[in-house]
Amino acid sequence: MPIFEYRCKDCGYVTSFLEKFNSRQTHACEKCGSKDTAKLLSTFAAKSGGSSSGSSSCPTGTCPLS
Numbered sequence: 001m002p003i004f005e006y007r008c009k010d011c012g013y014v015t016s017f018l019e020k021f022n023s024r025q026t027h028a029c030e031k032c033g034s035k036d037t038a039k040l041l042s043t044f045a046a047k048s049g050g051s052s053s054g055s056s057s058c059p060t061g062t063c064p065l066s
């Protein structure tokens with residue numbers, strides 16, 4: 001399950017949540033309780049199509065060192 005990060009639009013605090021891809025759940029800021037949060041694009045271990053072996057941690061497979 002990927003980790004999504006939400007940034008509070010009120011205080012700027014970023015909270016990370018484990019969430020399903022298709023979830024439309026809204027999250028409240030852990031700091032001030034505001035529900036006016038914006039989802040950030042965060043890195044996570046993608047399992048889409050990649051069949052690369054080894055210990056590559058590149059999420060896109062396009063890193064020059066991978």
Ligand SMILES: [Zn+2]
Binds near residue numbers: 010011012013029
């Ligand atoms: Zn907040």
